[in-house]
Amino acid sequence: MAINIIKEGDRSPRIILHEPTGSTVEVLLYGAQVISWKNERREELLFMSNKAVWKPPKPVRGGIPICFPQFANFGSLEQHGFARNRLWLLDDDPSPLTPTNNQSSADLVLKSTEDDLKTWPYRFELRLRIAVSAGRLTLIPRVRNVDNKAFSFTLALRNYFSVSDVSEVRVEGLETLDYFDNLSKKERYTEQADAITFDGEIDRVYLSTPTKIAIIDHEKKRTIVLRKEGMVDAVLWNPWDKKAKAIPDLGDEDYKTMLCLDAAAVENPISLRPFEEWKGRQELSIVSSSYYSGQLDPQKVLNGFH
Known part of the structure; x- marks a missing residue:
């Protein structure tokens, strides 16, 4: 499959993937970061800060960093x-x-360097497959231990989603779960709400989450479905107004149209013996909200892959 690699000025080279129905994905080689995912109607599904810094070594604020x-x-x-x-x-x-x-895909790899070994003394290979098909974006991260000693790591795919108005969307699939609240010194709580809605800053790590979580956005008439394997936790983050103003590469009003819902392995680090490999999977899909009329059936959320 031909891969288009685009180089513009002092920006990092990027890969553009196209699939037959018209949706596209753009990926920076710097960070293997997805920076755009557009559907067949050319609607952007991911959030990108209007103050994003596009020159390394600063990571870009938005998209899907790993x-x-x-x-x-x-x-x-x-x-x-x-x-x-x-x-x-x-x-x-x-x-x-x-x-x-039947997909357009790219496979990227990062291998430990001598400089990396000075701060994290383990030899590894980190691979990421990015594949796009009609209405669906799949990321498959893999970590291989190529050292002669075991190591442990935590990992997250930080998904910055574009939403109509964060105060009007809701997240379903995390009900009754325990979470660490990073705004309360990582204290552990149990989610009491039937669905999670947003009226202020949120920074939580939900634990032992289902394979399927949904963001319902009525104004955009769509539901974003996150399916995941190998990453049992999920992170919800929005900085709200005060913290947004304090983040240099985030616009003051950007928090209103973004929500981070991450697939993550945080509470229990993943351990690899020498030459073992770990594989995760994240699948993002978009469904018309008419499919979920009114309340989303929790059982449909919790049933996972179909």
């Missing part, structure tokens, strides 16, 4: 790890993944 080998901020590593701040390469050996015959 957080590895840590999510959040611990020790000497940069926040959310270094994978999103490295130049990735096209992967010429994506085996054992099967070819994507």
